Amino acid sequence: MQQPTRDSLSATSSLSDRPAPLDRARAHSRAPSVRSVTDRDGNELREVGGTGEQVPLDLVRPILCILSILRCTLTVRPSPQLQSLYLNPLASPTAADSPPPPAQHLRSPSLSSTSDRFSPHTVPGWPASVAFATRTTFPPVKKLARADRKRILVTGGAGFVGSHLVDRLMFLGHDVVVLDSFFSGNKTTLAHWVGHPNFELIRGDVVEPILLEVDQIYHLACPASPKAYQRNAVKTLKTSFIGTQNMLGLAKRTKARFLLSSTSEVYGSPTVHPQPESYWGNVNPNGPRACYDEGKRVAEALTYGYARQDGVDVRVARIFNCFGPRMSTDDGRLVSNFVVAALKGEPLQVYGDGQATRSLMFVHDLVTGLIDLMESSHSLTPVNIGSSDEGTVLSWAQTILSTVRSLRAAGEIAPLPPATPDRSEVEFVPAVVDDPPRRRPDTTLAREVIGWDPRWTVQAGLDETVRYFAAQLEMAD
Numbered sequence: 001m002q003q004p005t006r007d008s009l010s011a012t013s014s015l016s017d018r019p020a021p022l023d024r025a026r027a028h029s030r031a032p033s034v035r036s037v038t039d040r041d042g043n044e045l046r047e048v049g050g051t052g053e054q055v056p057l058d059l060v061r062p063i064l065c066i067l068s069i070l071r072c073t074l075t076v077r078p079s080p081q082l083q084s085l086y087l088n089p090l091a092s093p094t095a096a097d098s099p100p101p102p103a104q105h106l107r108s109p110s111l112s113s114t115s116d117r118f119s120p121h122t123v124p125g126w127p128a129s130v131a132f133a134t135r136t137t138f139p140p141v142k143k144l145a146r147a148d149r150k151r152i153l154v155t156g157g158a159g160f161v162g163s164h165l166v167d168r169l170m171f172l173g174h175d176v177v178v179l180d181s182f183f184s185g186n187k188t189t190l191a192h193w194v195g196h197p198n199f200e201l202i203r204g205d206v207v208e209p210i211l212l213e214v215d216q217i218y219h220l221a222c223p224a225s226p227k228a229y230q231r232n233a234v235k236t237l238k239t240s241f242i243g244t245q246n247m248l249g250l251a252k253r254t255k256a257r258f259l260l261s262s263t264s265e266v267y268g269s270p271t272v273h274p275q276p277e278s279y280w281g282n283v284n285p286n287g288p289r290a291c292y293d294e295g296k297r298v299a300e301a302l303t304y305g306y307a308r309q310d311g312v313d314v315r316v317a318r319i320f321n322c323f324g325p326r327m328s329t330d331d332g333r334l335v336s337n338f339v340v341a342a343l344k345g346e347p348l349q350v351y352g353d354g355q356a357t358r359s360l361m362f363v364h365d366l367v368t369g370l371i372d373l374m375e376s377s378h379s380l381t382p383v384n385i386g387s388s389d390e391g392t393v394l395s396w397a398q399t400i401l402s403t404v405r406s407l408r409a410a411g412e413i414a415p416l417p418p419a420t421p422d423r424s425e426v427e428f429v430p431a432v433v434d435d436p437p438r439r440r441p442d443t444t445l446a447r448e449v450i451g452w453d454p455r456w457t458v459q460a461g462l463d464e465t466v467r468y469f470a471a472q473l474e475m476a477d
């Protein structure tokens with residue numbers, strides 16, 4: 001039987017007065033959002049997404065998911081600052097200052113169409129106090145006709161970037177299978193989808209072959225922060241080599257389109273600036289970063305080997321420095337380290353003289369770039385996905401410090417506890433080995449072949465990220 005399309009669904013009498021879930025969410029996003037954000041052209045950003053389908057911004061703000069889960073954790077109660085920011089953004093200042101209501105009654109107007117409802121089930125024969133909560137509704141997803149709905153595997157889908165990609169693909173209405181070893185990923189990033197009929201989470205390591213039927217594979221599995229990938233160099237190499245070979249084998253068998261998440265680190269310490277895809281790089285093949293840099297280079301070589309030899313339909317994204325909510329507090333990269341230190345009133349440790357440069361991209365722009373590349377017809381060469389907002393590490397430390405201070409002064413995040421001295425100043429510590437001295441992508445190709453350009457300013461992304469980490473630290477207390 002042919003599945004009803006979204007249009008035919010809205011034409012049926014029983015459902016015609018009920019807008020499709022994403023439409024309801026969209027209507028909602030026209031209400032005042034939690035925090036308005038402007039893009040690089042000064043226009044308000046209400047949605048994320050590129051040339052394809054857009055998704056309301058409020059849906060991809062993970063802080064809302066955290067709080068929807070919190071609502072069910074009756075012992076945890078967010079502070080008045082958090083509530084006024086995220087739980088009841090439309091409340092008057094007086095209401096925001098009043099004591100928090102019981103946690104089970106906390107509701108966010110911007111979540112009202114997306115909130116979870118929990119139905120308790122008692123078990124016959126068990127004491128009445130024993131009950132299970134079964135999730136019956138989820139964030140809204142688009143209803144796609146079966147023919148348009150793809151079955152998509154995201155390896156590393158519980159990680160920082162992977163979980164945002166999973167969110168976007170789910171909102172767009174696809175069936176998403178996540179394969180993650182939780183080596184650096186985190187189950188809580190996907191908790192809001194567990195139990196959804198379009199979603200499946202598999203604990204597994206890409207270094208082991210797996211039998212699945214899929215239409216597309218986003219292969220993201222690999223620790224990405226220098227601290228994490230150097231912790232177990234051999235494991236990082238096996239993940240990049242054997243893991244990529246296994247996923248390419250799966251793509252070959254299922255005729256799935258395959259996207260490799262490669263990295264700007266394939267350029268090493270570049271002698272060309274900015275770096276175009278045609279530059280072959282300058283990598284130390286046996287230094288402490290080699291496990292990642294060379295691992296990703298061999299992963300690219302494998303990908304194009306399978307494309308030429310076996311006709312696998314491949315895409316390669318070279319991802320430059322990226323940041324955003326859901327980085328873990330101990331991730332070890334520039335943005336998370338500096339934000340967490342500033343929030344805790346601790347020194348921001350700059351390695352070396354702080355004159356190395358990095359170009360920072362917000363995670364929602366990266367996810368848009370990955371989906372646009374996957375959906376494009378460009379398969380012949382890798383494509384840089386990164387921002388051209390280049391700054392020295394020292395300047396990013398100062399920007400992050402002033403972002404935290406101004407959000408604090410505006411009352412958007414909690415002040416430091418009275419007993420905690422504010423020692424959040426830049427502190428220079430010894431340089432790390434083989435740290436690339438400068439990095440900025442040439443994104444001409446991304447613009448030409450997928451029409452992609454970052455929309456988020458670094459400042460708007462940092463504001464979101466600082467609020468997220470402030471909430472994380474508050475909940476960890």
Ligand SMILES: O=c1ccn([C@@H]2O[C@H](COP(=O)(O)OP(=O)(O)O[C@H]3OC[C@@H](O)[C@H](O)[C@H]3O)[C@@H](O)[C@H]2O)c(=O)[nH]1
Pocket residue numbers: 224225226262263264265319320321322332333334335337338349350351352356358393432435436
């Ligand atoms: O606490 C810190 C963290 C980082 N840094 C410096 O900040 C710069 C950026 O460091 P990060 O650890 O964030 O990331 P790197 O640029 O070294 O590597 C990154 O490159 C691109 C991605 O593919 C990877 O996610 C990651 O490997 C480096 O110069 C580093 O030395 C500090 O000075 N202090």
